[in-house]
Amino acid sequence: MKKHFLFILFLSFLNQAFAQKPATPLQTLQVEKTLQATSEQTLQVEKTLQATSEQTLQVEKTLQATSLLFGVAYYDEYMPYERLEKDVAMMKEAGINVVRIAESTWSTVEPQDNVWDFSHIDRVLNAMHKGGIKVIIGTPTYAFPTWLAKKYPDILATTSKGKNLYGARQNMDITNEHFRFHAERVIRKIMEHVKDHPAIIGYQVDNETKAYGTAGDNVQKAFVAYMKDKFKTLEAVNKAFGLDYWSNRINNWDDFPTVNGTFNASINASLNSEFSKFQRQIVTDYLAWQAKIVKEYAKPTQFVTQNFDLDWHGYSYGIQPDVDHFAAAKALDVAGVDIYHPTQDVLTGIEISLGGDLTRSMKNRNYFVLETEAQGFPQWVPYPNQLRLQAFSHLASGANMLEYWHWHSIHNSAETYWKGLLSHDFEPNPTYNEAKTIGKDFARLSDKLINLKKKNDVAVLFSNEAQTAFNAFSFGWGARETYNDILRPYYDALYKMNVGMDFVDGTKNPELSNYKLIIVPALYAASDELLKKLNQFVKDGGHVVYTFKSGFSDENVKVRSTVQPAIINEACGISYSQFTVPQNVSLKNDPFGVGKDNNKINTWMELITPTTAKVLAYYEHPSWGNYAAVTQNQFGKGLATYVGCMTTSALTEKIMKDALGKANLWKTEQSLTFPIITKSGVNQQGKTIRYFFNYSAVPQKVQYTFNNGNELLSNKSIATNTSLDLEAWGVKIIEEN
Structure with a gap:
């Protein structure tokens, strides 16, 4: 999902300021067993989920044979009135061939403890299947229901700033035994219910997962177990981390203090960094745990993915500090990413390129863009041609799927003003109409643009x-x-x-x-x-x-x-x-x-x-x-x-x-500079594909100095050393002969 507004961040700050004292954790030994990176269970998970497994290879083979995926996130349960049939019709008109559902709706699926309602999932699955639209099912574990918070308050994470309060998403301790029990149950119930539905092509585990700063007593004890396993002796810890400073030396494992206090970054960055590494391992193990459960039910032709996000500076910015993406991606068949970026006069394509290059590198193969903005923040409503420019920029970095968050704007939530492909009136608008051209071009050119292979020096x-x-x-x-x-x-x-x-x-x-x-x-x-x-x-x-x-x-x-x-x-x-x-x-x-x-x-x-x-x-x-x-x-x-x-x-x-x-490495491509961006790769027919983008509001002429080819969007031949005209925010795609 999207980043919340400053208002939500302010509420989070208030929650921390008035936080309760941490509750005593239960059964911490079981938590330690779950969390130890070197445990037999973790090793078994890695062995089961390694990228060379037969199931993963089958999934990859299946994906190689599919068409480009163009889609949206869709939430029937958020709708103010009945319009599913109309939405399907509008999606088909726009060329949308995939939707992601269910990752936000634990409280809808399980309104009370062990009481189940799959009606929204069933409605959408059946409607999409009837309309020929594929479906990705998300596990709904990144936001848990009120009854669970009331029954087990210890699920709410204790962080370095205190005890979380209920309300915001991603406020839980993902290692908590009660959370794990109920998360596993809801995943299994959904999988048992949907596993045979023909509309489903894959599954997304959780959503933009992190450890969320969880650092309660149970996590601290698990960290001590991790330290014992890694360093063996306290003498080794004291020496490695320089703990004689300020009498921080630890002489008994039972005296190991909380990392939330003495060993914060300003006092001992060594131990703080090790704890951050441990928290990233929590995320890796958690996603592998979910992927293993899902794969018990998934068919060999269905993929498992996750929507990793990037460091956030008001938009996707760089390396995510809270997730070891390359390690976490091992449990997945396809790496996925959420990429959000400025548009209008400050659209550069850099964030699209960086997010794509990083995600492609995680598994050295094509990837999915599971979320990006259609309209997004008010300041991000795209100029004409920018939505097309952005869409093909994702493909140029090796994406095989492009999904918008989301289909419809929401009428009352933290994300009310994060607009989807449709505005609040659900009627066609300029962004939706431009998306229709993207859908048609994706469908028409899919066999030439999918599975682009890239080799970089x-x-x-x-x-x-x-x-x-x-x-x-x-x-x-x-x-x-x-x-x-x-x-x-x-x-x-x-x-x-x-x-x-x-x-x-x-x-x-x-x-x-x-x-x-x-x-x-x-x-x-x-x-x-x-x-x-x-x-x-x-x-x-x-x-x-x-x-x-x-x-x-x-x-x-x-x-x-x-x-x-x-x-x-x-x-x-x-x-x-x-x-x-x-x-x-x-x-x-x-x-x-x-x-x-x-x-x-x-x-x-x-x-x-x-x-x-x-x-x-x-x-x-x-x-x-x-x-x-x-x-x-x-x-x-x-x-x-x-x-x-x-x-x-x-x-x-x-x-x-x-x-x-x-x-x-100064080659022909370097004769072109921003705002002209060019990217290339080899398609599944073995031909070189060259993208040319104009990231400016001024039309540009480009001297085409590469091999003769065909411009795919216009279906016109182009010869070497001829001029290529790029309109404002325009794109051309050449398939070399």
């Missing part, structure tokens, strides 16, 4: 562990930027230069040899093994671009006592021991030619001394002028670039352009 190496650690220490230097604020400028710069990218997870022993250039933003916490692997990648001929604060601490967020940047200094050919917050600092002599206003350094600067590196830029400052800001070093067969400061967008683009050129 560039990857962004990210790390949830580095993200947690970097964000935890932002108070230490008064930084306004988060981890994603460091990552995004580099991704954005490459996107605008039409460089295709994958994401690799730095915590998963990533395979790097498939790439020629790797971007490493703020790798603040990392193991020796990963840093040595990056050194070897450069030595073997690869190119790496590092930002500041990389290699600074180990995987336990303990700052290394060696020369910084630790370990990677070998490949980077530099060292530093001091850093500061710049005041009126720029780069000497404007080395990248960006002009005075763009040549400034913001937020952070490391005082770098080159050893073997070539200096690309020195600081311009009376005291810091002898120190390097940006360096480049030949190491073995490859090249390592290190950016020791927070640069402006213009500087970042120039640095990346230099890196691309030296990696021999």
Whole structure:
């Protein structure tokens, strides 16, 4: 579902402010057994759900044979009057061929304890099947009913801010034994009821799942069990996390204090980061648990997915800090994502591309967009042509499904002004009419656009562990930027230069040899093994671009006592021991030619001394002028670039352009720049598909320099070295001969 308005966030704040004292948890030993990452049950789940299983392979084979899916979320139970038949007719007219239902309606399905009502599900399943529209069933566990909250108040999570109160969604402890019992029961009851219905093509487990900050006594005890299993002894914990500081040393497992208090991020980021990792493991295990239950009933031709969301800065922004997406995706047949973004004059396509690249990389295959806006917030109502531009942008990154949240605007809820494809009057509108053109084109071109395969030479190496650690220490230097604020400028710069990218997870022993250039933003916490692997990648001929604060601490967020940047200094050919917050600092002599206003350094600067590196830029400052800001070093067969400061967008683009050129990755596509965006891949017929997007309100002419082909939307031939006309917010799709 969508992000709530500030009003809901305010209510949540009030709930926390007047929270009750935590209740004593029941049967914590059972919770510990459920949560231990190394438990036999978890290992069995992983074994059962691994991507190479026969069932998953069958699902993948089935999906390869399907058409593009174009759909909406649909909630019959929210409707103010009877209109199901009319909705189906309007959906068919728009070319909608799939709907997602049921993930929001536990209280409708189970109005009282063990009292069941499947009438809304049945009505929609039967109506959609009659209309030839496929259905995805969601498990309704992300918001639980009032009777369950009353019967078991301990289901409401205790967080670092206190006890949650009932009202908001996603306010529960997903490890709680009572929640698990009732969640499993509602899932099984729904699955038993719907499993044989011919309209169903797949299932979504939960919704934008996270641990929701759950940190009650039961979770704390489970965390201690996790720590015992991982570190074996308290001496190892004390040493790894530096707990002698402020007498935080733990000398008896029974004395292990709550992570909510003494060990918050400002006091011991090491233990805080480990607890965050543990909470992400809770999410991974929870989704695997749900997927396993669903697969007991699902047919081999039906998929299981989940709608992951991204970090939220008023819209989808970057790496989600609360979910280990690559680990959680292992339990799924298809990775799914929710992508929301600004439109109108600030539509860039960056969020569509980033969310798509990340989700495609989770399982190295095509993915589903399970939610994106049709109208969305009032400020997001799309200009003419923008809905089409957005739709084909999702396909260009490898999406096989595009679903809007949602079909109809809701008349009384927190999301009343998050508008669907239809407005509150349920009548056709310009956005709906534009969607009709998308549906027709998806149906007509499905066999040419589905299952697009992409091969990229560039990857962004990210790390949830580095993200947690970097964000935890932002108070230490008064930084306004988060981890994603460091990552995004580099991704954005490459996107605008039409460089295709994958994401690799730095915590998963990533395979790097498939790439020629790797971007490493703020790798603040990392193991020796990963840093040595990056050194070897450069030595073997690869190119790496590092930002500041990389290699600074180990995987336990303990700052290394060696020369910084630790370990990677070998490949980077530099060292530093001091850093500061710049005041009126720029780069000497404007080395990248960006002009005075763009040549400034913001937020952070490391005082770098080159050893073997070539200096690309020195600081311009009376005291810091002898120190390097940006360096480049030949190491073995490859090249390592290190950016020791927070640069402006213009500087970042120039640095990346230099890196691309030296990696021999400046190709024909790079002759085009934003607002012209081009993406490509190979379709299931083995032909190259090239998308051209105009992300501006001004018509553009593009010199088409690729192979002869056919423009699919107009069905017109196009020859190499001819002009391609793109209308405002327009799109062209070429299938090469």
